[in-house]
Amino acid sequence: MLIRVKEPRRRTLQDVADAAGLSKAATSYALRGLRGSPETQSRVLRVASELGYTVDPVARALAGGRSSNVVIVGSLRDLWQQDLAVMLSRALAEQALSASIADVDASPAREEAVLAALNSRQVDAVVALPVDPSALYWADVPDDIRLVSIGDALAHRPDSPVVLFDNATGVGTGLRHLAELGHRTVGVLAPALPATPGRPAEMLATSLGAELGLVVTVTATPAAVGEAADATERLLRTAPRPTALLCLSDSIAFGAYAAARRVGLEVPLDLSVLGYDDSAMAPLVEPQLSTFAWDETAIVDAAVDALRTPLDELDAEPRRHVFRPDFMPRGSTASPA
Template identity: 55%
Template sequence: MAGQRRTLQDLADAVGLSLAATSYALRGVRGSPETIHRVREKADELGYTVDPIARALASGRTGSVGVSGSLRDLWQQDLSVLVTRALRSRGRYATIADADADPEQERLIVEQFVAQRVDGALVSPVDPTATYWRLLGPEVAVVAIGDALTTRPGSGSVLFDNKYGVDAALAHLAGLGHRRIGLLAPALPSTPGRPAQVLAASVAERLGVSLIEVSAPAATADAVEVAAALLAGPSRPTGVFCLSDSLAFAAYRAARDAGLRLPDDLSVVGYDDHQLAALVDPGLTTMAWDEDAIVEAAVSQLEGPADPPPVFRPELVVRGSTAEPPD
């Protein structure tokens, strides 16, 4: 059979299992660890690889799920890894794409998912109100993480209680005595499904603090310059609330470059509780999500949207980056 493509039947015959048992073991879905290892080892020996086109023609499904987010944000990188693992445990495979906080790039990704005939899509949308989400037909299970896709009825969603998160973060700084607070927000489209910045202004007014709002790129390195401008001058804020930990790390760098000590001269609060938040010095005070529960809620909705959609609330984790403001 030199030069001829090996089939699943060839592999099943070689290991002495049924087609179904061989397929399950190859994907790691069923079978003992020994059987899974034996099947995969024999597949490598025979040079057997899955033909996704043939599988799609035979079953009408590709087994592929598109995963989209702005991957220069550190927390979304971690979330994509967790989603990929959860899909793999269910015998499904992820096609990961970086929207780069750009709606135009996100539209191209949606078109790519359509061309690849993905069975589903798990997305952290840049623009949840965009019409391009309709390009994914009703046969594709779509689940949005963070914001609902308002233009595509029938999509699943996992929603975040950002009102609580913004309130808790600003109340923490105000409770320490900060009255001039900077808000470092990602430069994303302002939509009804993403009210964090609007919420921050109303919460600050209620708490009686002055809020200085600036937008920054999602990437930490690119955001340092914006954070430095926020911290320049005698009227700089005494505390900074960042709507992602990536931006909080940019504030750390900008403060260090300006000769400011955390938390003596400046307090910083992040949002997400990325794994690095506990490792930087001082540890970052931030809002933490239950990532495992979020991923489980999202992946499970590939079988059908939840009604009502689950809503997750972040919790404040206080570390060493916040203290009373300097006199």
């Protein structure tokens, strides 16, 4: 007869906090020697030892700066993602972590290849701006590699911390702005990526447009200026031509400017254009691009904090940070002629 021995439950930070009579935050700080009196730190360490509590080894190594290899995985075709990747690299360097950037060029195949090579590179953590967040290959990332996602929840790594964007606010504000100006036919240009629960902007555009009485046409395009210009030109040569465009990336919006010139349209007199991420180029083009600003510093801080925090300190809510955009009206939208 085979007798199965039940594995003991792994002790959590909450167990230590309850035994020590402290909050989770105070317990965490005491364990790391960051806050609390020497007596409190000693007591918490003693309680943790008695309970057999062990800190998440990945977070401990990263927090201590001893294990320092972090890869930022994303597509650098998009100008805003370029800037965010640089900000992430600098923020990680400030934490004594070594960051490298892997450009997957908007290709799921390249994204899969980069992830498959992580083990051979002795990578300790990944910050991802995923091309295909619904892909099965995310489940193949080893459990001992900390994974934090920005922009999309990973369908096959649901426990990974994620930083999300409030697309309902962004898309809704953009469409209402265009409707209030008098537009009724709107083209929505979206990055040619799969729609996921963490990336609902394309689906939102159709449903919210219908509520506002708009005829919305969603067109997929790569988030690169040249290819976006080609996709936008095809849209602008169809009938009925949209009188306004909501571009879910500033890089796409800059492509829309180029397409408008090709077909002899003037922005915003003949065509209103809205961007979506307030890249550094947005106020430099003519007319200045109306767009949405996201708090990149807070986004980067949230991702780095999630990377360095032990998993058992990340409750369900703190694992999901949602950021809301600020509308930046400039000169690229107007009432239709």
